[in-house]
Amino acid sequence: MSWKEFPKVELHLHLEGAAPPAFIRGLAAEKKIDLTGVFDEHGHYAYRDFDHFLKVYEAATEALKTPDDFKRLTQAVLEELAEHNVVYAETFVSPDFCGGGDVGAWREYLAAMQEAHVDGVTLKGIVTCIRHFGPEQAKTAALCAAETHGDFILGFGIAGAELVGTARDYLWSFDCAREAGLRLTAHAGEWGAPDTVRATWKDLGVERLGHGVRASEDPALVDDLAETGVVLEVCPGSNVALGLYPDVAHHPIARLRDRGVKVTVSTDDPPFFHTTMTKEFENLERAFRWGAEDFDALNRTALEAAFCDDETKARVAKQLDEATP
Numbered sequence: 001m002s003w004k005e006f007p008k009v010e011l012h013l014h015l016e017g018a019a020p021p022a023f024i025r026g027l028a029a030e031k032k033i034d035l036t037g038v039f040d041e042h043g044h045y046a047y048r049d050f051d052h053f054l055k056v057y058e059a060a061t062e063a064l065k066t067p068d069d070f071k072r073l074t075q076a077v078l079e080e081l082a083e084h085n086v087v088y089a090e091t092f093v094s095p096d097f098c099g100g101g102d103v104g105a106w107r108e109y110l111a112a113m114q115e116a117h118v119d120g121v122t123l124k125g126i127v128t129c130i131r132h133f134g135p136e137q138a139k140t141a142a143l144c145a146a147e148t149h150g151d152f153i154l155g156f157g158i159a160g161a162e163l164v165g166t167a168r169d170y171l172w173s174f175d176c177a178r179e180a181g182l183r184l185t186a187h188a189g190e191w192g193a194p195d196t197v198r199a200t201w202k203d204l205g206v207e208r209l210g211h212g213v214r215a216s217e218d219p220a221l222v223d224d225l226a227e228t229g230v231v232l233e234v235c236p237g238s239n240v241a242l243g244l245y246p247d248v249a250h251h252p253i254a255r256l257r258d259r260g261v262k263v264t265v266s267t268d269d270p271p272f273f274h275t276t277m278t279k280e281f282e283n284l285e286r287a288f289r290w291g292a293e294d295f296d297a298l299n300r301t302a303l304e305a306a307f308c309d310d311e312t313k314a315r316v317a318k319q320l321d322e323a324t325p
């Protein structure tokens with residue numbers, strides 16, 4: 001069965017990582033930017049492993065130069081979300097790719113993103129620093145986030161190469177964002193062992209973890225996550241595409257859920273991983289026999305953990321109520 005019509009809530013989606021390859025190729029052609037090595041012979045993003053993925057990802061962002069490029073990108077992403085009946089999504093946006101950390105420029109990029117619109121889809125932003133760009137650049141991203149906390153920018157997080165440095169190296173940035181009232185999430189437990197998941201969670205004081213799936217290797221940590229109600233932004237298709245698990249049937253999402261951990265489902269960087277929210281649902285049905293009740297529960301967990309205000313949550317909840325069979 002196709003789960004396309006089923007309404008969905010997505011918490012973990014990188015804006016540049018959601019760029020359709022044809023969109024990036026079109027921009028590159030307009031601007032005469034050479035993107036050799038970014039695409040394979042079928043026109044898909046081409047990468048060998050996670051480190052190479054990060055390089056290709058950054059190379060593709062070379063085509064995204066102006067606020068208007070980001071407006072067009074956001075419009076394309078909203079249309080794709082609508083196609084899969086995603087009614088609410090939070091997307092990671094990065095000052096590093098939007099104005100190089102200059103607050104004035106950053107404001108212009110954010111204003112442009114917010115001009116994009118598709119009826120029925122609510123999109124909010126989480127500013128993310130990039131771990132392998134180092135702690136000093138992360139501070140600049142945190143300051144941009146703090147300056148623009150508002151109706152669109154709701155949170156702060158960290159993405160990139162998880163094994164670079166320690167979580168504490170980024171503490172200043174997370175404290176800065178927390179003091180500005182931003183909600184916090186961090187990529188951890190995608191590549192890092194359970195001790196780095198615990199360190200990231202505790203040291204940075206985040207309420208959600210991006211991926212977090214390697215926590216499943218430590219039963220005591222799983223119990224702690226379940227007890228405290230930390231929410232995992234799980235991206236099964238991403239984890240399989242990057243080689244963490246051979247297939248969704250071997251993915252720990254079902255075990256984590258059954259142990260009481262709050263799990264949600266997202267696509268991360270959908271065209272890179274040949275996934276969509278519909279495909280994620282289909283794969284979970286095939287692997288674990290999950291059905292409408294399970295997916296409704298995922299949606300409700302995600303909406304509860306969303307960083308938006310109560311009024312927005314109530315409006316989205318109503319959309320879920322009306323569209324859930």
Ligand code: ADE
Pocket residue numbers: 014017057159160161162187190238268269
């Ligand atoms: N940036 C985009 N996708 C990412 C991922 N899966 N892990 C870390 N950083 C990312």
Ligand code: ZN
Pocket residue numbers: 012014159187210268
């Ligand atoms: Zn991610």
